Amino acid sequence: METPNTRTPTILILIIGIIIGLLLAGGFVLLKSAFRGKEQSTGTQETKGLLLTISEPADGAFVGTETLTIKGSTGKDAVVAVVGGTEDTIVETSGGNFSASNKIAEGENELTVYAFDPTTGESTQTTLNVSFLNEEVAMGRLLVAQSTTAEENSKEKIDKLRERLATKSSELKKVASTFKNSHVFGTISAINDTVLTIETKQGSVKTVFTDDITKFYSIGSGGRSTIAITDLKAGDEIAAVGVTKNDTSGTAKFIIRQEQTPQKRHAVAGKVKSNEGGTITLTHLTQTERTYTVKTTNETVIKVKGVDTATIADIKTDDVVVACGPVEKDGTIVAKRLFAIPGKFLGVKPKESTTSATPSSSQ
Structure with missing residues (x-):
């Protein structure tokens, strides 16, 4: 009768033990590394820059x-x-x-x-x-623009709207303020009859339509004055009220020409x-x-x-x-x-370069 071979199971058990030991050691290293990474991540968040x-x-x-x-x-x-x-x-x-x-x-x-x-x-x-446009002027024009349609353009209805404006009711102010949050500013690049093409400082092009309701103003050193679309020309800087910065086109309720750059x-x-x-x-x-x-x-x-x-x-x-x-x-x-x-400025070490919030005024 042959004697059972006990050597092979012993070696197998030894190999399995070594593998388990390596896995445990590796897991410990990974856990420690992850913990350190978490500490470093927390430190980075604490020293994060300004978020304006x-x-x-x-x-x-x-x-x-x-x-x-x-x-x-x-x-x-x-x-x-x-x-x-x-x-x-x-x-x-x-x-x-x-x-x-x-x-x-x-x-x-x-x-x-x-x-x-x-x-x-x-x-x-x-x-x-x-x-910014004077509230009395803005509310009056916005109200007519908001409420006048093809079916509602009679003089009687407009007079009624003006009467309501005179009361300065909360409803009117709500209508006006709803509309106020929309304008784009840019330079006129082309004029085609009643349609203006303007280019913003960001480089986007807007098509601005005007109609019988659109009011035109010019603002300069002498204050605000009423103008017509025929007074506009390519190169003028204007605000088109009623067109948002996300629109590619829209109908303006106001065109405000800026005559001087602050x-x-x-x-x-x-x-x-x-x-x-x-x-x-x-x-x-x-x-x-x-x-x-x-x-x-x-x-x-x-x-x-x-x-x-x-x-x-x-x-x-x-x-x-x-x-x-x-x-x-x-x-x-x-x-x-x-x-x-007041007081000495401490804790800041000079850097070779950084992004300043303004153009350099170095002497």
């Missing part, structure tokens, strides 16, 4: 009052500058949210919203266009290098080789965090300053508004 979002108004809004409220969030605490219209605003966020009020001019207003993190030196910006203004942030005679030299928050020259005037609105009434003398070396205003030919910023955070 505008919740109000919508880009392309059409409004009937000169005071515009801009609301949004930055994802973390920051200083926000809203530049454009007839005045600029600088505010601090609260819990990463902000609300700023700007005065705007009749016609087209290009607003640039800047966000600066004074702790890390990060900056970001976004632009939106808002068109002076461009910018916002910058930096650490104070010197303050001499009302002229401040700022060093870029992360690129220390870059500087900005900021000139203040008697009209500059100055605010210093923690100071009730501030003057230019309250701004000291190493304070962090956000300034906004027009830029002169030599790059000097003539500050309309200036906001300073």
